[in-house]
Amino acid sequence: MADWTDRRTVLTAGFAQIPKGTTLYELSTMVGCVLIIDVEDDVICDASFTFVMEKTSDFLASLLRGKSVANGMAEIVQEVQERFLAPGQGAVLQAIRAAVDRYHERKR
Known part of the structure; x- marks a missing residue:
């Protein structure tokens, strides 16, 4: 387990709805x-x-x-688009973007 006490770190979170009609949506509606x-x-x-599958995370x-x-x-979007070839890719990017936006709002 990582020890975050020696770094100046924050935890931020973002969520996005998984598209209906995908297998992933049948397991969970949000990522x-x-x-x-x-x-x-x-x-x-x-x-x-x-x-659900830890390997994905x-x-x-x-x-x-x-x-x-x-x-x-831009770098994150490119990396995810090139290497995460699974249903819900857009929702994953949206959740990441929401977490990053929340981080930037806090920094302002």
């Missing part, structure tokens, strides 16, 4: 994204998602770790 962000350099330290978290949120989400 949640939790990000732990270092406030000194605006970098994602860790992430978690509300998927682990994979997405590995894509986000080390990514900067200082200048928008």
Whole structure:
């Protein structure tokens, strides 16, 4: 388990509705994204998602770790679009965006 006490980190969360008609929607109507962000350099330290299969959350978290949120989400969007080839990709990006937006609102 990670120890966040030695870093200046915050936890932020975002949620998005999964599109109807997908298999994923039958399991859950929403996807949640939790990000732990270092406030000194605006970098994602860790992430978690509300998927039934833990491997999905682990994979997405590995894509986000080390990514900067200082200048928008272009790098994150590109990485997710190229490497997360699953139904609900748009909802995942929307949940990430909601979490990042919440982080930036707090920093202002």
